[in-house]
Amino acid sequence: MMAASQRDALFTRLLRSASLRANEILSVPGGAARVEAIADDGYSEIERLARSPLADDQLLAVALRLNASGRGAGQPIIARLAQYFHFPAPSIKVEAMRRSIWSEQESAGLPLAAARREVARVESRMSSTARERYLELRAHASLYSDLWCDPRTGAGVEARRLMLAMVTAFSARSNALRGAARVCEPAL
Secondary structure, eight states, X not given: OHHHHHHHHHHHHHHHHHHHHHHHHHHSTTHHHHHHSOOTTSOOHHHHHHTSOOHHHHHHHHHHHHHHHTTTTTSOHHHHHHHHTTSOOOHHHHHHHHHHHHHHHHHHOOOHHHHHHHHHHHHTXXXXXXXXXXXXXXXXXXXXXXXXTOGGGOOOHHHXXXXXXXXXXXXXXXXXXXXXXXXXXXXX
């Protein structure tokens, strides 16, 4: 039960952060046009964010896409994001996404080395105590186990494969900290 509440708290924190970042981007003159403009590499800023395996980038891409679509216009971005993610994605779409990524994974494998690097990057921004990192890594593993196959994020196949591998990497890293986290736990 504790893991679910930590996962929900992490998701809420990431939604708030994405909405703040989106507000900053969109508040500058021409910000909305800039994130939608196609760059020389053939991608817009929104598409580039959707190609990232990081949940905060994925959620920022969703926030910017919601703004571009006009969906929920007049509401604060945080309210639009919360409403967008309020109900789970249709299970048939989630299952289709899973099958698509699993079939790709069977032929190409999971990018575990890249996943470990991304997890190390996320962990480097976390609290300093082993217990706090252990709990936060577990929450990330739980969140990524839902997000990698969530069609609402708009992530590409490569990002989803990496996110799926990151579930394993987050779990492995939290398990490695488990012993140190117990040492830090207060006695009951």
